Amino acid sequence: MKEFELKYGCNPNQKPSRIYMDDGSDLPIEILCGRPGYINFLDAFNSWQLVKELKEATGLPAVTSFKHVSPTSAAVGIPLSDKLKKACFVDDIEGLDGSPLACAYARARGTDRMCSFGDFVALSDVCDVTTAKMIKREVSDGIIAPGYEPEALEILKTKRNGNYNIVKIDPDYIPAPKEHKQVFGITFEQGRNNFEINRELLLNTVTEKKDLPESAVRDLIVALITLKYTQSNSVCYAVDGQAIGVGAGQQSRIHCTRLAGTKADTWFLRQADKVLNLPFKAELGRPDRDNVIDGYINQNEEDVCAEGNWQKYFTKRPEPFTKKEQREYLDTIDGVALGSDAFFPFGDNIERAHLSGVKYIAEPGGSIRDDLVIECCNKYGIVMAFTGMRLFHH
Secondary structure: OOOEOOHHHHOOOOOOOEEEEOOOOOEEEEEEEOOOOOHHHHHHHHHHHHHHHHHHHOOOEEEEEOOOOOOEEEEEOOOOOOOHHHHOOOOOOOHHOOOHHHHHHHHHHHHHOOOOHHHEEEEOOOOOOHHHHHOOOEEEEEEEEEOOOHHHHHHHHHHHHOOEEEEOOOOOOOOOOOEEEOOOOEEEEEEEOOOOOHHHHHHHHHHOOOOOOOOHHHHHHHHHHHHHOOOOOEEEEEEOOEEEEHHHHHHHHHHHHHHHHHHHHHHOOOOHHHOOOOOEEOOOHHHHHHHHHHHHHOOOOOOOOOOHHHHHOOOOOOOOOOHHHHHHOOOOOOOEEEEEOOOOOOOOOHHHHHHHOOOEEEEEOOOHHHHHHHHHHHHOEEEEEEOOOOOOOO
């Protein structure tokens, strides 16, 4: 297939639209089901790069969930605790522990379930049956992977009345070293970002504390590779082999850190007993439960515990999860890693990161206030490495 005609571009009025190879060669993909659109392919190709690189860096199967050209999360295949299984709505999945790929999917899709609603999924490995069964029951626009087990493919083909977007990519495809894009009729050219993210990138620790355990190295690598394919400015919190809070596309670094930190806090709080034991009505669907849990934790638009509201969601009225209780729970969290795609210009980012249990940070360095940022890290016993490499992505 040398080109594929799309229904339209970013918006329905942007026609004609297609994907093709400039050199006239075949596209490195097969469309096995559905008709992916312009934004679907942007998500697919960015997400595939992320999981391919994460697998190469860690040696573990990797999965990411993408929405609007940024990851909601990314994770590697590490078994889940019982509480995390329940928080991710996968405690009923048979054979989960026997499939590292399925574990990676459960983590990536379960991290930020509101943002993952209607996502595009990328798998580093051939999709197995256990992973396909989980994907089948989630609201998702499509998937890209290097292959599919026959039974897994048949399961996925039943999604969306047989119109689920399933893309197979050639895992050996290597793009040209230069890439181009057009803006306002003007062509931009740059070298592809082939910068390798590995443990050597974390050797320059600039704080009083220097020790980076293997788990922290892994989590910082997960955070940095996630950032490499996240719309900038961006900050990523990670722990236990998964990105737990991604702040993307903000003009201010502190807003990235706050946004990602709030998502990370919500992820932790979803695992609190008070949330895990919410008395949901049996008929309440998974997406509705996600919305209610978010409202219960963050106390946003609707007070789900209020009279007249709780009856819609619960079999009995739950006690509110107070801010004091939440703070006490979050104060028990420790060992979180944080990556930033560019330097932190002020210590306020460190103050906010500390509130979410961050103990390890990787950022490029190079700010005129580096000394103040390092001082703030030292105050909280945080280990910080300067990578010397910015990871902007637009």
